[in-house]
Amino acid sequence: MKITLNKEAFSNGIKIVEKSTAQRGIQPVLSNILIETISDNKVRFCATDLNQTITLDLDANVEEEGKITLNAKKLNEISLKLQEKPIVISNDVDTNVIKITCGKSKFEMNSIGVSDYLQIFKDNKNEDENEKVFEINKEIFNKAIKQTMYCCAQSESASILGGVCVNIKENTLEVAATDGNRLTRVIKAINSKSQEETFIIPLKTLQEIARISSIVNDKDLKIKINKTKIYFIFDNIKFSSKLIEGIYPKYQQLIPTTNEKIVKIDKEELINSIERVSIMVNERTNIIKFMFEKNNLTLKADAPEAGIGSDELEIEYNYDDIVIGFNYKYILEALKNIESKNVIIEISTNLSATIFKPEDNNEQICLVMPVQVR
């Protein structure tokens, strides 16, 4: 192989595919990127960790065809340090040594496991006739994902709750996530011209898609799904991931619709008060007490060893006094994902699901379960 690439395209390319490699795995070749020539002016970078796979096509001057794999981490380090000059990558088939040259800088590395890599790719490819295709406005999709994915069960990537549940209908996109203690649901108007479909995307895939789609210029996301996999198709990038298989909990029935105590609070003031009081929170429980009284909210935290912290906010509240305990971290995350100036809190009892939502729309709701306090 002998190819010449533009420095910037090379660096950006490595950056895009690097995250899909498996840095610590039983198959060392998965920490490598496969580079292969696909025509006399195109090369393809491929990376996979077996759960997700990415390919990126780049312009290049191909003098000699070939396939090599190179350690992604080292390639990225090299690409960050090279001068702004054309990069020549060539290999010596006899010694298996790959040379990367850029100006007077030279690097030599061994290519390992091209055949292993190709076999993994082949095994991993399960084409399925029953594919469905959607096109969704990228910005709307990404925003819905961003507003929900913080609610996924973080440590359970393999379980149903370790992903975000996406429901696409002809005119609506509904996205939900829950970790059992809290739930977020977002509904957005779209125009997808497709049949209804529900699937669960793993958190790691969503983070990766958010990253990649912030780099590319495509206005719409082209999504293909089959029974086990999802494909995101951009201009020169194809990204695929396993879906989480199983049935997502029927979360709609968990969302209360009759919480009768309705409070409106300045969101930033509430965030600041919670952060202030949280200094004195018991770090084992993270509980802050929310004490609602006529036109007043007192927040209070109490850590036996450290002391007591409290703060007060003027609010509009004309119901019976109520004291509710929350894990303050859940409340802060919910508030920080709500965009309106004021937040609406809908309360029923001190042990039932409490709703946090923006003042100006019903698209987004965040539900947090209280914690029992004395």
Add this chain to the structure above:
Amino acid sequence: MKITLNKEAFSNGIKIVEKSTAQRGIQPVLSNILIETISDNKVRFCATDLNQTITLDLDANVEEEGKITLNAKKLNEISLKLQEKPIVISNDVDTNVIKITCGKSKFEMNSIGVSDYLQIFKDNKNEDENEKVFEINKEIFNKAIKQTMYCCAQSESASILGGVCVNIKENTLEVAATDGNRLTRVIKAINSKSQEETFIIPLKTLQEIARISSIVNDKDLKIKINKTKIYFIFDNIKFSSKLIEGIYPKYQQLIPTTNEKIVKIDKEELINSIERVSIMVNERTNIIKFMFEKNNLTLKADAPEAGIGSDELEIEYNYDDIVIGFNYKYILEALKNIESKNVIIEISTNLSATIFKPEDNNEQICLVMPVQVR
């Protein structure tokens, strides 16, 4: 005690003294700050970790005299989150509870160990009649320290090499540091009007002095020393530290004066080349080979598992070819502490001390011992 402080002065005060507390120690009270009233419009914040001690005097409205101690970390967190309103600190002598109030935010903490704290302060105070006093331009002193302290033995805070050796004469300030593998010496012209004095300041003290003196406006540093301690006296801050006792190695005789191969290299280009090649360095040895040939310098690193990296620089060099191995981290640190555009390298043999210095003055020299390479 009942005092009222300005929010900004309170926050800045906590930030200044907090670093001198001992966060993990056998005496828990040392993680606290002592706050005491010293007149009807002044309070004093004190902190010590037994090696270093700081006091800071602040304007305050003192309604009721008193002394309290409060956890420095919690106080700092609180001060960062409070609104811009006056802060009232009061204590209840019976319950030993301290209240901090700022607008509608309230914090309660227990005061612990005021008497322990005062005893520690008393034990720690060893006034010595044989004090010497210097005044040195703050900027010159700090620059000399900054240019040398990276050479201290980092992990040996108690040993002679864990500090910087300072020599003050009437017209010169000489500062040196070495960790046994490399050495830096800086000489600056000053006007101190004092007798010659040599002392060794611990690294941690220097870092603290650099931090404090970047906050205060004083043009000169007022330094007092006695046999075991150094005092830095600012307008409203007194900072003291133990000196490292012992005799510093006679480093002057280690500095070669007859290295005959003299090279001039663009400093930034050399830094970039080293960083590029270092990607392929063997992480156990950190060795990069410097291969000097007629008007050319080749850098080369070789990690058995990863590969080979090399780079070339055009230089002015008209001596015999020579190959020298260096721990590249030492070279990078030396180069990054040299301010001129070009750096001068003075070489004798591939096993003797090599000098790095700025092109435009003889104030500063950095000496690095090579590593044997095949």
